[in-house]
Amino acid sequence: MMGILQFISAASLLCTASGFPKRHFHYVNEPKTWKEAQSHCREKYLDLAVITSLEDVTTLNNMVEVLNVAWIGLYDDVNSWRWSYSDPNFYQGGEAEFRNWLHGEPNNMEGNEPCGAMWATGEWIDVSCEISMKTVCSDVEGRNASFIFINQTMSWAGAQSLCREHHTDLASVRSTSELEQIKELLQSVGEDQAWIGLYRNSWTWVDGSSFSFNHWASSEPAGPEENCAAAALDDGGRWQDWPCSSSMPFFCYEGPVFKQLVKVKLVKSSSLDLKDAAVLEDLLKKFEQKLKDSGVEGDVKLSWKEQSEGEIFLREE
Template identity: 60%
Template sequence: MMDALHFLTAASLLCVAAAPPPLLLVFVNELMTWPDAQSFCRQNFLDLVTVSSMEDMMLLTDMVDLDAMVYNSSDFKHRAWIGLSEDLNSWRWSISDPNFYRDGEAAFRNWNVGEPNNYLGAESCGVMTHFGGFADVECVRLMKPICCDVQGHDASFVFIDQPMSWPAAQSFCRQHHTDLASVRSSSESEQMKGLVQSAGEKAAWIGLYRNTWLWADGSNVTFSHWRPPGPNGSVESCAASALSDGGVWENLLCSRLLPFFCCDVPGSKQVVKVKLVKSSSLDLGDPAVLADLLQQFEQKLKKDSRVEGDVKLRWIDQSDGRIFHQDE
């Protein structure tokens, strides 16, 4: 991506925390939904807690008096929110270059009726069906992909007559072509529908995918403590720890009311308002774009001799849930 500081426009709030580890852990014995718990943690501390090891998990279970924990349903007694959730709406294309998309093209979606449905909580990769619409399926399924070759804004599509998983399809397309195919318009959707029908397939991989489980600070899950067989259900997309059962994780409806764990750092925090100038079709609502911006800001701050210690950045949602607002 080009240096985003030169071509973005909008105003937003950026939280900067410069401090060494370890994190401070805080148990909040009040009933809140997962989104409200996250807002509380971000306003008063750093964020909902990230659990990186079994040692972290034991620290959490040891710091809570189970008999004193509040609850509003005996079925969910001794549960507390942690900072793990699944963004069911984070669909994006494998091709992330903003110059490949004109206004609105990166957000084009043509879901079949009833899709995406995240069946059994395990569907996070997209296919083009022979009906001409998108569907979400498990990324491990073996299906034939549609790759694309890109020249500037133009793209041509190639059907690959070889079944593979979505990650393998992405690797194959990037090695032999440009990438898995993006679908930017109804006309491109019709082209790929024709490829699927001509091949006699019910569906084929395209470059559509979404984030699965991530920590509230945006980091990937490197340690797992799910109750077997793991997260399930299509809409239970927030994680709680069952403290009376070794702290095992369960996925629950984010609207449930539970106590929760926050974390903080023993350092300084600053809120910085960022105003940027736009001359690009960059999608400021795309989580991948926002993550890339944070990385660029972090790199610049780390090179600044006036900033001491480690630097951790995150965007702050404003009252309407948005990060950026266009200046009039």
């Protein structure tokens, strides 16, 4: 991990020197759907409002005299299903999009089902990632995969960590053939259901920033088809989930955006797979947090830049 720590230190010095201004919010009293509101904000300002603190909540509340609800830039990305094992070479010809949902699934019950599980009958369901169940891991060699049943109940995140530590990852299902293999495996051990590696983004800000500040109203989010968030100004600005097709006023934000390209040299640890999207995403989160801890104010958003060869990291000869 020494290379990672060296990179964090170098990036902090470069980015802190440039500085980042605070956001400015704008209230638009024109009833629009969530998508229409976002289009307006992107045309006139930067995007729908991203709220990161109680200070932001107070600012929005003080901008409006008539108490109502207004869109903000938070949404539930219900169509972003993907596999935990992300190596693109493992999937060919649409295999990453293979699905076998049970009829009526995914249904996002109570607005909180971003993880996938499989019945022993072969059908898939979406469930809360926090419930406990047993899991199916995979060992991958090239394009070949074998499946292992883990006779231990845990959350989806716990299952992912265990599979990555002792095997390759949670099981991906690329075809009817692999579906049958896992189905037979579950039936052979007498298990009704188990985690597989399917998951999606849950509530996400429009700028992709981490969902660390939480200001949901009591019992929210709650609706399976209420996938966009609004600030209830008659409830202290607390958030509610609404159907995205509802019409209401909205908050936009703007602020100067500074981009800086930082080239780094990373000493690769043998435990890191730098082609794993989850590893890369985790690294970015650590770097962003380090910058904030170092005193960088305002929005900090890092992203990887692909080289001309399509790779992020190039090995030195």
